[in-house]
Amino acid sequence: MLQNIRVVLVGPKGSGNIGSVARAMKNMGLRDLVLVGGGRTQSFWARAMAVHAAEMLKEVRRFATLREAVAECALVIGATCRGGLYRSHSRSPREVAPEILAAARTGKAALVFGPEDHGLSNRDLNHCHLLITIPAHPEYPSLNVAQAVMVCIYELFVAQLGQPPRSEIIRAPAERVERLFDRMRASLLKIGFLDSQNPDHILLALRRVLGRAGLEEKDVRILIGLFRQIEWYTEDGWRVVQEKEKKGLKVR
């Protein structure tokens, strides 16, 4: 679907912005960049800002009018940060993303961005089926054009992933964690950290912290190792370590 999404820049002035847009597009898996009117794609700044997307700049196509640039597109979306008579009904990129992706399944969809200084004109908006406005602070709602492109196509990228990706922690089985707490209790009693009258008060606080984190098997292994080492130290370890220190050897 992302292959079917076109980014159209109308009259961009800074060639660095064109490069930044190319990079943003490659970051989000898009390739179809189109310019209406001016804009240098092979300048130093265009290439510098594109970094590893510089090769995309060679494929940029140019049209004289917006109408031509979106001629075969099934859905044309204009980005605007201004309000006004022709700009009510504007929605957020997140809200519109599913519609854009749906259109891009069967045809081309174009996201259209205006020049840096004034944005899309009312004439440009004539060619747009939908309008989007990026939520922003009212004091300064005008984003740099490449930033605006990034936010919009990021929303599309995330939407096509379906659920926002989450890295789940794979929690170790409860019994493993209980073993850890057995070790913890035994070793902390040995060094006199826990009150033998009421060891559970502090243990419960530690349980709470580790429960909040969620422990994976490797975390359990490290922590069991830690408390085992404390026990070892109280048994033979202190002698071993002190002898090593006396001889100026590394403890470990």
Next chain:
Amino acid sequence: MLQNIRVVLVGPKGSGNIGSVARAMKNMGLRDLVLVGGGRTQSFWARAMAVHAAEMLKEVRRFATLREAVAECALVIGATCRGGLYRSHSRSPREVAPEILAAARTGKAALVFGPEDHGLSNRDLNHCHLLITIPAHPEYPSLNVAQAVMVCIYELFVAQLGQPPRSEIIRAPAERVERLFDRMRASLLKIGFLDSQNPDHILLALRRVLGRAGLEEKDVRILIGLFRQIEWYTEDGWRVVQEKEKKGLKVR
């Protein structure tokens, strides 16, 4: 809440990027921009890219180290696009946004971004409680730093428009947690649990677990007490404890 969110740029190379970050921040209602190490804030490109956020560049603060830059922050989030041993458990900005906003209700939260070329180092990641990775195309997942800042703070801006998040835990300031890790390192070296050649490998795993949990002041106090007790044991404690045991007394 957005007032309590700090953006930290570690060693930014392009001053234009600093300006772009300032603009993105003003777009999203943030003001607290901090640099670690280099970066020019008053160059032509910094001011040009900031446009109407140029006045913010005068307020940018500088610190020599990341630790100082985030000292009073309750939650420190590192942005990374690379995978790897120390970078698993990274989550998406959208997923983490509610947690960041919750922390920003009662304290400062810092979003940390690395230099343009290599991103945050493993050493920098030590200071981060959570990691975020912006979903991107695997062919070119590395966003321009100002673009990455924009996506992350846009997610925060959108999230705060929604429901006010519930804050469950009140995180202790980063510097308190660093103190804890200093203690942890010292004591675990003393009992030979950490490899003196490479103590950070295991420490990082422990940092990650506790970062995931989120430590309140009382948790920090208990854990500092625990590691202090280990140190005490290695110094005089072992003698005290053994004498008590010999006499059949309770250790504590």
